[in-house]
Amino acid sequence: QEQLQESGPGLAKxxxxxxxxxxxxxxxxxxxxxNWIRQSPGKGLEWIGNIYYTGDTNYNxxxxxxxxxxxxxxxxxxxxNLRSVTAADTAVYYCAKGHxxxxxxxxxxVTVSS
Amino acid sequence: EIVLTQSPDTLSLSPGERATLSCRxxxxxxxxxxxxxxxxxxxxxxxxIYGASNRAxxxxxxxxxxxxxxxxxxxxSRLEAEDFAVYYCQQYxxxxxxxxxxxxxxxx
Numbered sequence: 001q002e003q004l005q006e007s008g009p010g011l012a013k014x015x016x017x018x019x020x021x022x023x024x025x026x027x028x029x030x031x032x033x034x035n036w037i038r039q040s041p042g043k044g045l046e047w048i049g050n051i052y053y054t055g056d057t058n059y060n061x062x063x064x065x066x067x068x069x070x071x072x073x074x075x076x077x078x079x080x081n082l083r084s085v086t087a088a089d090t091a092v093y094y095c096a097k098g099h100x101x102x103x104x105x106x107x108x109x110v111t112v113s114s
Numbered sequence: 115e116i117v118l119t120q121s122p123d124t125l126s127l128s129p130g131e132r133a134t135l136s137c138r139x140x141x142x143x144x145x146x147x148x149x150x151x152x153x154x155x156x157x158x159x160x161x162x163i164y165g166a167s168n169r170a171x172x173x174x175x176x177x178x179x180x181x182x183x184x185x186x187x188x189x190x191s192r193l194e195a196e197d198f199a200v201y202y203c204q205q206y207x208x209x210x211x212x213x214x215x216x217x218x219x220x221x222x
Binding site: 044045060096 | 149211215
């Protein structure tokens with residue numbers, strides 16, 4: 001059974017970079033697209049961007065200037081870097097598979113605070 | 115970007131009743147690439163419907179989706195206790211992917 005698991009620090013300081021990794025188990029990252037999505041009480045569900053195993057990426061224009069998504073096919077992992085974070089970036093961050101998001105990680109709560 | 119507007123915001127129903135949720139898009143969704151999810155507290159959303167009308171793996175047949183273009187509907191034929199949750203629509207016909215604001219289905 002394919003599963004996704006987010007990992008990374010639960011706390012980031014303002015102006016720093018938030019870095020998260022999603023590990024794919026029970027399947028291969030060499031298919032489909034792989035997404036980052038976040039959810040905060042004020043903004044609901046927000047798609048951050050996605051990456052294909054080829055390395056092709058798409059980003060939400062609202063975050064594009066601060067986001068990088070990368071993939072490591074040798075480890076079946078993909079990662080999110082969000083730069084210059086503020087309190088507004090506090091949210092639960094999810095990774096998810098596909099165009100319709102058929103598999104989700106459990107989510108990881110990230111707080112931006114000094 | 116495509117804005118999705120869900121209605122109503124809250125639906126108060128009893129177990130066994132029929133639920134009808136609406137999702138309207140600000141422009142036509144290519145390929146009817148519209149998905150529905152539900153989310154329970156503390157959990158990730160779960161895919162129910164993709165391609166507007168296709169049930170995802172393991173989803174019971176009391177869930178059905180319909181619609182095309184800009185107007186889509188999720189119907190739950192007979193509500194069961196585990197169906198009370200927040201429901202979201204999402205389009206994947208264009209980038210950026212976008213979600214509706216959600217409809218809460220609560221026990222009356």
